Each structure stands twice: as structure tokens, then as C-alpha cells.
Amino acid sequence: MASNEPTDIVPADDHGTTFTDPGTAVERADAFQNPGLPPHQLRVTDKDPKAAKRAERVIVLLFYVSVIGSVFAMAAYFAFPIKPNDLGSVRLNNVFIGLGLAFALLAIGIAAIHWSKALMDDHEGIDIRHPVAGPPPVQARAVEIFRQADRESGFNRRVLIRNGMIAAIAALPFPAIFLFRDLAPAAGTPAEAYSHTLWKQGTRLTKDPTGDPILASDVTIGSVFHVIPDGLLKSDDMLEEKGKAAVLLMRLEPGDLHVSPDRKTWNYDGIVAYSKICTHVGCPVALYEQQTHHLLCPCHQSQFDITREAAVIFGPAVRPLPQLPITVDSEGYLVAQSDFHEPVGPSFWERRGDYNV
Amino acid sequence: MTTTSDTYNYDPTQPADRRQTGGVTGWASRYVDERTGISYVVREFGRKIFPDHWSFMLGEVALYSFVVILLTGTFLTFFFQASMAEVTYDGSYGPLKGLEMSAAMQSTLHISFEVRGGLLIRQVHHWAALLFVASIMLHMLRIFFTGAFRKPREINWVIGYVLWILAMAEGFTGYSLPDDLLSGNGLRIIAGMVEGIPFIGSWLEWLVFGGEFPGTAIVGRLYTLHILLLPAAVLAFIAIHLVFVVTHKHTQYAGPGRTNENVIGVPVLPVFAAKAGGFFFVVFGLLMAMGAFFTINPIWVYGPYDPSPVSAGTQPDWYIGFADGALRLMPGWLGGPGGVPMEFTILNTTYSLNILIPIVVLGLFIVAVMIYPFLEAWVTGDRREHHIADRPRNMPTRTAIGAAGATFYVVLFAGASSDLVATHFKLSIESVITILQFSLLLAPIAAYFIAKRICLALQKKDRQIVLHGYESGRIVRLPGGEYIEVHEPVDEYERWKLVSFNDYEPLMIRPNAAGRIPATERVRASLSRWFFEDRIEPVTSTELEVAHHH
Numbered sequence: 001m002a003s004n005e006p007t008d009i010v011p012a013d014d015h016g017t018t019f020t021d022p023g024t025a026v027e028r029a030d031a032f033q034n035p036g037l038p039p040h041q042l043r044v045t046d047k048d049p050k051a052a053k054r055a056e057r058v059i060v061l062l063f064y065v066s067v068i069g070s071v072f073a074m075a076a077y078f079a080f081p082i083k084p085n086d087l088g089s090v091r092l093n094n095v096f097i098g099l100g101l102a103f104a105l106l107a108i109g110i111a112a113i114h115w116s117k118a119l120m121d122d123h124e125g126i127d128i129r130h131p132v133a134g135p136p137p138v139q140a141r142a143v144e145i146f147r148q149a150d151r152e153s154g155f156n157r158r159v160l161i162r163n164g165m166i167a168a169i170a171a172l173p174f175p176a177i178f179l180f181r182d183l184a185p186a187a188g189t190p191a192e193a194y195s196h197t198l199w200k201q202g203t204r205l206t207k208d209p210t211g212d213p214i215l216a217s218d219v220t221i222g223s224v225f226h227v228i229p230d231g232l233l234k235s236d237d238m239l240e241e242k243g244k245a246a247v248l249l250m251r252l253e254p255g256d257l258h259v260s261p262d263r264k265t266w267n268y269d270g271i272v273a274y275s276k277i278c279t280h281v282g283c284p285v286a287l288y289e290q291q292t293h294h295l296l297c298p299c300h301q302s303q304f305d306i307t308r309e310a311a312v313i314f315g316p317a318v319r320p321l322p323q324l325p326i327t328v329d330s331e332g333y334l335v336a337q338s339d340f341h342e343p344v345g346p347s348f349w350e351r352r353g354d355y356n357v
Numbered sequence: 358m359t360t361t362s363d364t365y366n367y368d369p370t371q372p373a374d375r376r377q378t379g380g381v382t383g384w385a386s387r388y389v390d391e392r393t394g395i396s397y398v399v400r401e402f403g404r405k406i407f408p409d410h411w412s413f414m415l416g417e418v419a420l421y422s423f424v425v426i427l428l429t430g431t432f433l434t435f436f437f438q439a440s441m442a443e444v445t446y447d448g449s450y451g452p453l454k455g456l457e458m459s460a461a462m463q464s465t466l467h468i469s470f471e472v473r474g475g476l477l478i479r480q481v482h483h484w485a486a487l488l489f490v491a492s493i494m495l496h497m498l499r500i501f502f503t504g505a506f507r508k509p510r511e512i513n514w515v516i517g518y519v520l521w522i523l524a525m526a527e528g529f530t531g532y533s534l535p536d537d538l539l540s541g542n543g544l545r546i547i548a549g550m551v552e553g554i555p556f557i558g559s560w561l562e563w564l565v566f567g568g569e570f571p572g573t574a575i576v577g578r579l580y581t582l583h584i585l586l587l588p589a590a591v592l593a594f595i596a597i598h599l600v601f602v603v604t605h606k607h608t609q610y611a612g613p614g615r616t617n618e619n620v621i622g623v624p625v626l627p628v629f630a631a632k633a634g635g636f637f638f639v640v641f642g643l644l645m646a647m648g649a650f651f652t653i654n655p656i657w658v659y660g661p662y663d664p665s666p667v668s669a670g671t672q673p674d675w676y677i678g679f680a681d682g683a684l685r686l687m688p689g690w691l692g693g694p695g696g697v698p699m700e701f702t703i704l705n706t707t708y709s710l711n712i713l714i715p716i717v718v719l720g721l722f723i724v725a726v727m728i729y730p731f732l733e734a735w736v737t738g739d740r741r742e743h744h745i746a747d748r749p750r751n752m753p754t755r756t757a758i759g760a761a762g763a764t765f766y767v768v769l770f771a772g773a774s775s776d777l778v779a780t781h782f783k784l785s786i787e788s789v790i791t792i793l794q795f796s797l798l799l800a801p802i803a804a805y806f807i808a809k810r811i812c813l814a815l816q817k818k819d820r821q822i823v824l825h826g827y828e829s830g831r832i833v834r835l836p837g838g839e840y841i842e843v844h845e846p847v848d849e850y851e852r853w854k855l856v857s858f859n860d861y862e863p864l865m866i867r868p869n870a871a872g873r874i875p876a877t878e879r880v881r882a883s884l885s886r887w888f889f890e891d892r893i894e895p896v897t898s899t900e901l902e903v904a905h906h907h
Contacts, residue, residue: 023738024861024885030899032856035849037614037621082473085449090470098477098649106642112635116628127406127620129606129744132509183564183574190559193569194552208665226665240569243545243664276665280711281549281684282570283542284667298669299546300685301776301786311694314787316711318689318700346549347709348559353702 037124045118055118062111066104073100191350195343197229197245199324204230205249205273205334208242213333214249219271224288225249227273229336244344246276246284247324249334250306252293258308262356266325268334273324274310277345278302280317295321319347407629408609408622412499417633418492419520421640422485423591426527429482430584436472438464439580441536441573450657458536458661461576465535465656481648486531488644490524490676497521497726501759503746505608506730508739513601516594518727523591525676530583532654532674536576539654541662543673545570550684553712571662608746611857613850617744670777675770682772683715686794722765729758736884737861750819751858753812754888760808761801768797809891816893819855822847823896824904856895863889 045052076096083089133139150156184190204213208226211233219225227247235241254270266272274295278285283299293306294313302315310321322344325337342355379386390396407413440460446453448463449470468475497517500506506514533540548570551562567574606620615621623629647653659668673681689711691697699711733755734740749756771778772793779786826844834840847855864885868874 021738021740023740024864024889025737025739025741026860026862026894028897030897031895032853032898032901034616034857035613035853038850077473082449082471085451087449087451087470090449090476093473094476094480095649097474098481098645101477102642102646102649104642105638105645109635109638109640109642112631112638116623116631116635120628120631122623122628124614124621125404125406125624127606129618129620129742131742132605180564183567184560185563185568190552190563190569194559209663228665237569239571239662239664243570246665278549280689281546281553283545283549284665286665286667287669296786298667298671298776299542300681301790302689312689313694315790316684316687316689316699318698318709318711346552347700347707347712348552348562349555349557349706350559351702351707352705353707354705 040123043118043122052119055114059111059115059119062107062114066107066111069100069102069104069107071100073097073104076100189350191348194244194345194348194351197339197344198232198235198241199229199245199336199339201336201338202329203336204329205247205326205336206230206232208246209233215332216268216271216328216334217332219249219251219334221251221253221270222290223251224290226276226286243282244277247273248276248285248288248295249273249326250288250293252307256293256307260309263309263323263325265327266323266337268327271326271334272306273326273334273336274304274306274321275324275340275344276321278317279312279319279321279344280315280346282346285321402603403626404624405603406606406620406622406624408607408615408620410610412503413607414636415492415496415499417636418640419489419496419524420595421637422489422492422644423595424637425485425641425644426482426489427588429478429485430531430588432478433468433482434584436464436468436475437461437534437580439534439577441571441576446661453657453660456661459576461534461536462656462661465537469657477645477648479648480651480653481644482531483653484647484651485644486528487653487675488640490521490528493517493521493524494676498759498763501729502749502756503608503610504733504743504752504755505746507743508734509605509742510601510608511730511734513598513605514730515727516598516601518723520591520594520598522723523587523594527583527587527591528674528676530579530587532677533579534576534583535654535656536662537656538659538662538666538668539656539671541571541664542667542671543677544575545664546681546684550712550716553709554716555706555708555713571664606744608744610746611748611854613853615745617742620744670780672774672777678773679766679769680715680719682769682775682793683719684712685775686769686772686790686797687711687715688794722762726762732884733888736864736881736888738864738881739859739861743859745857747858750812750815753809753816753891756812757805757809761805764804765797765801768793768800772797813891813893820893820896823852823855824901856897858895860892860894861885861889862892 045055073096076093076099080092080096081089082093134142155162205225205227206213206229208228211228211230213230214225214227225248227249228242229245229247232238232241232245249271251269251271254267257267257270257272259267276284276286278297278299280297280300280302283297285295285297285302285304287296287298288294288306289296295304295306295310297303297315297317300316302317303313304310304317304321305313309323312318312320322340322342324340326334327337329335343351386396438460442460443457444460444463446456446458446463446466448454448466450466453466465479468479470476500514500517529543533544548562548566551565552558554561562570565575565578566572567578607622609615609620609622612621623632660666672678687699689699691699699714700707700709702708747755749759772790775789775793776786778784779789826846829843829845831843832840833843864882866874866878866882869878
């Protein structure tokens with residue numbers, strides 16, 4: 001407060017040249033002079049008492065509209081109750097309570113603003129600005145206080161104490177970092193976890209979300225199945241496992257498939273299974289275009305060509321979707337030959353370069 | 358109450374009573390003051406002057422929507438359960454009955470369908486959050502384009518910038534809490550991005566999610582951030598932000614009577630308080646109406662989170678769009694499949710440039726936003742305090758840089774809706790993305806030049822108006838048969854707005870005392886040339902006189 005006492009008012013340019021250096025700004029001697037405030041304009045409500053009276057009535061009315069709005073909101077709470085299992089009642093409850101409150105709030109707001117604009121004195125007020133920095137004596141005193149504190153404590157003289165203190169304070173946060181270690185599970189590493197899914201040799205392919213096994217003969221050409229491993233629904237970590245094990249199953253004309261030599265046995269009569277988890281950032285690649293055999297990720301529009309072992313044909317993903325080697329069991333149900341041969345989903349630092357080689 | 362010291366006859370040894378001056382108001386004021394000393398504050402700030410302009414409301418909208426967020430959010434915490442424990446839904450919403458979901462999702466449905474007014478408050482909370490980020494960004498654009506970040510307000514710009522980041526973090530953490538399909542996919546994307554960070558990525562994801570995605574910890578952790586840590590930080594930064602607004606006093610636009618040494622406007626008591634207080638109710642009322650009439654985030658349509666299904670046309674909340682757009686526009690293969698892969702393995706470790714480049718580009722973009730005031734101050738070398746807001750046209754290069762930055766942001770934002778743009782306008786998704794990829798590189802450059810030329814043209818027009826007056830539209834035929842249009846001169850008040858602006862010239866590079874030109878000065882000089890090479894000078898009184906003699 002003290003700096004605003006009249007005696008402390010310092011002209012803005014009284015701070016020495018370092019504070020007022022205009023840099024490369026051009027200051028012209030023949031620049032125009034500020035003409036000063038234009039004459040004050042009277043409002044209609046200043047000149048016409050009838051207009052002022054009218055404004056007053058409107059403002060009063062608005063405040064009472066607000067009261068009515070509040071009462072209406074409370075009435076609506078009871079008049080439009082939420083009935084069990086009736087979604088229409090939720091809608092009415094929402095709209096009418098909201099309507100009452102919106103009126104209550106808006107009317108206060110508009111009334112207060114109208115009051116300030118139409119009736120309150122509107123003469124321009126003027127404040128004088130002071131430089132943000134303290135005047136030189138104050139600045140000098142502040143610097144002096146720091147020096148004094150240094151002298152009296154010996155902060156810079158007793159260097160051993162000072163350095164010891166800095167070392168102590170610097171060491172202190174590290175235990176806190178260690179305490180956060182148990183945000184993650186105590187055992188295992190992420191790389192291990194990402195590298196395995198529930199698929200094992202002989203695991204049946206089942207429908208998502210029912211868990212019914214799939215007969216190879218039911219997979220007609222052009223059809224697509226959303227697949228989860230048998231036993232997933234009983235798994236303790238259902239969502240985590242599903243997030244890795246989800247698979248898309250499609251049947252193409254065997255002639256449409258371009259199969260690389262080491263994957264000759266991975267499909268069953270044109271039925272192929274690919275990880276549904278995008279190799280970009282892990283969204284489910286859920287959209288299948290039957291005619292072109294392309295898979296599209298709805299999150300970032302990566303596209304994979306199933307005829308060419310899910311190679312990326314567009315978008316931000318780089319790697320193909322991992323293929324799940326499949327076959328049929330003795331009852332004709334589709335089963336996995338093994339787990340995926342590489343980690344599914346997004347890339348991570350520890351991901352090796354020699355999978356499927 | 359008396360205010361001047363010569364008539365001030367208060368005797369602290371005597372008990373205050375109503376018979377002293379001022380009646381009830383005086384008595385109550387004294388009662389409070391004798392216990393708080395608040396009369397100093399009232400004297401200093403009660404008649405503090407605030408300049409008036411519609412664009413100054415944008416920051417107010419942000420503040421008021423935050424108040425609405427706090428009020429509605431507190432209500433929601435009474436019902437929401439931040440738990441990922443699995444429950445079977447048995448509430449009012451038929452289509453989800455019998456489905457397994459987390460307690461978080463179930464309690465959000467409970468708020469929406471069973472708590473009276475619960476859906477309203479939830480929707481007001483969400484709308485207010487969207488408005489909070491939007492108004493912060495419009496406020497930042499206003500500050501940027503009017504140069505209100507210049508000395509002494511550079512630090513307050515940084516504080517406001519931190520509030521922008523915090524607001525987005527608040528939004529994203531809140532958006533993720535219901536554990537619905539859409540927000541779960543958002544988290545899945547974050548987890549996937551984090552995994553792609555070199556060295557620490559997989560462990561960072563492991564720590565954040567408490568193991569494999571999604572785990573059972575993330576909603577509870579985000580909840581702690583969302584209702585404790587982040588709001589406390591936002592409140593603290595708002596407090597500092599406003600203390601600085603008071604310390605610096607508000608900027609004002611150039612106008613007659615307005616100088617760098619004064620503030621012209623309305624006093625806090627009563628006019629500003631009534632206007633600003635009324636405006637709070639208007640903002641709250643509009644948000645309430647939006648909550649009543651417009652559905653936002655209908656999680657019951659999306660269903661509970663499941664890693665397998667996702668529907669087409671998924672969108673994040675709007676303020677995350679630019680980040681999502683960056684991920685979408687980054688090609689996995691430069692030059693198409695078979696070109697240069699943006700992900701490769703070296704020594705059995707994976708480098709995901711398709712993740713890393715968007716993260717780095719976004720990082721550089723937001724850092725550029727933060728440091729711009731310091732960069733401009735360094736280029737101009739101007740150490741004066743600036744309290745008169747610039748008209749954007751009068752700093753053409755700054756305005757052009759802002760236009761380029763805004764365009765960059767908008768293209769990223771459009772990228773996040775590339776699929777919707779494609780379906781809406783019946784285009785192929787590939788062509789939309791390719792066009793946006795090129796736009797991301799070229800449109801900011803085009804915006805830069807267009808904005809700069811528009812500014813210079815507007816400045817020239819201002820000069821014309823000052824020197825030759827307005828075109829009046831009145832055509833006069835002179836005795837010689839010649840037709841002319843009569844120009845009306847501008848009055849001195851109008852003229853002042855057009856001629857009172859800062860004008861900088863490019864830095865002349867000179868050797869220092871040691872006779873050398875340091876490299877930093879060379880950089881500064883070339884930046885200064887870039888900024889101020891094309892410039893239109895303000896009209897001077899001499900020029901006007903010369904013009905009048907013609």
C-alpha cells in the first residue's frame with residue numbers, strides 16, 4: 001500500500017535509461033499529440049427521466065423473473081420426477097430444471113449488466129499508472145537486504161555450510177522418486193507382458209463377445225468374425241488380455257491371398273486371423289472392407305491389406321498386423337497353432353527387430 | 358464513512374456504535390475493519406479503474422466457466438465412484454442392462470439417469486469444461502494479436518500459458534473418468550503414444566497404468582489428479598494471474614485521452630462489479646441452458662470400455678483434436694508404403710518416429726507459444742513498459758506469425774476430423790489426409806503472407822484516411838465538368854486512434870566496444886529485418902500539413 005501514497009508517485013520516465021530504452025522503436029518529434037478525452041456523451045437515460053424510469057422497471061422485472069426461474073426449477077424438480085426405467089422422464093427433468101435455472105441465472109446477469117450500463121454513473125474514471133518496478137531507493141534497499149542477510153548468515157562466506165545445505169536439499173527428492181516405483185507392479189517387465197497373449201497351441205477361436213467356438217465350415221467366403229481366445233471371459237485380467245488377444249478372422253478366396261513361404265501353413269483354406277490391435281497406437285482395427293479386403297483403423301485411419309498379410313497401405317502405422325497361425329481341431333473348430341510370433345499392438349523401445357525372421 | 362484524515366476522528370479506546378457516522382453501513386464497516394484492516398484494501402481497490410472492451414471479456418469467460426466447473430464438479434463428486442471394480446449394470450438405461458462395466462461407468466450412468474438434475478449438472482460441467490479451454494485460447498489469441506504480452510506482462514503470459522496446459526489436462530483427465538468406450542479408446546491412444554517414447558516409454562506406461570493397459574488403477578489415479586492436484590494448481594495459477602492483472606493494471610486500446618501512463622474506464626465499485634458480476638451469471642446461465650438443451654458426451658450410447666469394439670467417426674474432445682490430428686497426419690511411410698519407414702529397429706530396440714515426430718512437433722509448437730514474448734522483446738530491444746494494446750494491423754509481422762500459428766493449429770485440428778470430413782463431403786479419406794498433410798506445411802506459409810499483406814494494406818488505408826479523410830460517397834460536379842468525390846476529414850479523436858502506434862525500424866548492426874559483431878547480434882539483426890523490413894510509418898503532423906496544402 002505504501003508505494004501508492006501520494007509522496008511515492010514517480011513519473012513513468014523517472015527510472016533511468018535502462019528501463020525506458022525504446023530499442024529499435026522510432027520516436028518522432030512531429031508525432032501527433034494526444035488530443036485528450038473527448039467530451040462526455042450523455043445517455044438516453046441521463047437525458048430523459050422517462051427512459052431512466054423504463055430502464056429501472058425492466059431491471060426490477062428481470063430480478064423477479066430470476067426469482068420465478070428459481071421457483072420454477074424447484075417446482076420442476078417435483079413436477080417432472082425421474083420415473084424408474086423411463087428415459088423420457090429423465091429428459092423432461094433435465095430440460096425443465098435446466099430451463100428454470102437458466103432463466104434464474106440469465107435474468108440476474110442481464111439485470112445487473114443493464115443496471116450498470118443504463119443507470120449507474122458512466123463518467124470515465126482515470127487511474128494513473130506507476131512503473132511496475134519499485135523506485136530506485138526501494139530497489140536499492142531490497143538489494144541491501146539480501147546483502148545484509150548474506151553478511152549476517154555468512155551464506156557466501158561459510159561455503160562449506162552452504163554447499164552442505166544445497167547437497168542435503170538436492171538429495172531429498174530422490175527417495176520420493178523411488179516411492180513411486182510401486183505405481184507399477186512389483187514383478188515382471190512391460191516388455192515381457194506385451195510379448196505374450198492368451199493364445200496357445202490348440203486354443204479355440206471363439207466369437208466376441210459370446211465366447212462360442214467357431215466351426216471352420218461356418219466361415220463363408222467374405223465373412224468376418226471378431227474373435228477372442230477360448231477362456232478369455234473367465235480370465236482374471238479380462239480387459240488386459242482382450243486388449244492383446246483380440247483377433248479378426250476373415251475368409252478370402254485362397255487365390256486372393258499372397259502368402260509368404262514361411263507362413264504357408266498359417267491360414268486354413270483361405271481363413272486368416274490377424275491381430276485386431278493397431279500397430280500404431282493400439283486402437284482396435286475394427287472396420288473391414290469386404291470388396292477390397294482392407295482393414296481400416298477408425299482412430300487414425302491406418303489401412304492394412306489382408307491379401308498381402310496385413311501390410312500397411314496407408315496411414316501412420318508402419319508394421320503389418322501380426323498374424324495368428326490357425327488350423328482346425330478334430331471337431332472342425334478353428335484353433336490357434338501357437339501364440340503370435342511377435343508382440344501385438346503399438347511399438348515400444350524393447351521391441352526387437354528379429355521376430356518372424 | 359469519512360475518508361480523509363482531517364475529518365477522521367475514530368478513537369480506538371471507545372467502542373464503535375451506530376451513533377458514529379455512517380449508520381449501519383459505517384458500523385458494519387468499522388466492525389470488520391477493526392478485525393481485518395480491510396479498509397486499506399477497499400481504499401486501494403474499491404475505485405480501481407478497469408478499461409472496457411468486449412475483447413477483455415474473454416479472460417472473464419474463462420474465469421467464470423472455471424467457477425461453474427468447481428460448483429458442478431463438487432456436486433458430481435458426491436455421486437461418482439472412481440473405481441474400476443467390475444459390476445453388473447442394473448440401472449434405468451435398458452440397452453446396457455446386465456452388462457459388465459466398471460463402478461465408474463455405472464455411477465456415471467446413475468448420475469445421468471437416476472439422480473434428479475444429475476444429467477443437467479453433468480452436462481453443465483462438461484460444457485463448462487469445453488468453454489473453459491475455448492475461452493482461454495481465444496483470450497490468448499486476443500493477448501497475442503494486441504501485443505498485450507509485452508513488458509511488463511511477459512511472465513503473466515507464461516502463467517496464462519500454463520493455465521492453458523492445465524485446462525487441457527483437467528479436460529482430458531475428466532473426460533477419461535466415466536470409463537466409457539470412447540474415453541477408453543482415448544486412453545488406449547495415450548498409452549500407445551507413451552509406449553513409443555524411446556528408453557522409458559514402456560516403463561512409463563507401466564507406471565501410469567499400474568501394469569498393462571487398461572488395468573484397474575487408471576480411473577482412480579486420474580480422479581486424484583482431476584479433483585485434487587490439477588484444480589489446486591489451476592486455482593493457484595489463476596490467483597497469481599489475477600494478482601498480476603491488478604499489479605500491472607489492465608491494458609487499454611489506443612484512444613483519445615488514453616496514454617501509456619493512465620487507465621481510463623469504469624471503477625470497480627459499482628460499475629465494473631455489476632458488469633463483471635452480471636456477466637458471471639450470464640455465462641453460468643448460458644451454460645445451464647446448454648446443459649438443459651444439448652446432449653454432451655452421451656456415454657450410454659458408447660457403452661462401457663472394451664478393447665475390442667470401436668465405432669467409426671471417433672473424436673476426442675475438441676481441445677485434444679490438434680494432438681490427435683498430429684498423430685493422424687504423420688505418415689507411417691514417407692512417400693507411401695515401400696518408401697521410407699518411420700519406424701525401424703537398430704540393435705534390437707525400436708524407434709517409432711511416427712509417434713515421436715508428432716510429439717516433438719507439438720512440443721515445439723507449444724514451446725514457441727510460450728517463449729514468443731521474450732523473442733519479440735529481444736528482437737525489438739524495447740525495454741519500455743507497454744500498456745496500450747496494439748491494433749493487430751500495426752504489427753504486421755507479429756500478426757502474420759500469429760496467423761501462421763493459428764493456421765497450423767487449425768490444420769492439425771481438422772486432421773482429427775479427417776474421417777468425418779471425408780464422409781461428410783463424400784471424399785476419399787486418403788485424399789483428405791494427403792491434402793491436410795500438404796496444408797500443414799504450406800497453409801501456415803500462405804496464411805503468413807496473406808495476413809501480412811492485409812495488415813500492410815489496412816495500414817495504408819489508415820494513412821489515406823488520416824491524410825485525405827473518409828470517402829463520403831458524395832459526388833460533386835465541378836464547374837469544369839470534372840467529377841470528384843468529397844472526402845470528409847477525420848476529427849482529431851478519430852485520427853489519434855489511427856496514428857498513435859509503435860513503429861520500429863530494422864536493427865542497424867554495429868560493432869560493439871571490442872570492435873566485433875557478435876553472432877547473436879547478427880541473428881538479432883536478421884530477425885529484426887524480417888520483422889520490420891516492410892513497414893508503414895504512422896502519419897506525422899508534418900505530413901498532414903503537407904497533405905493539406907495540396
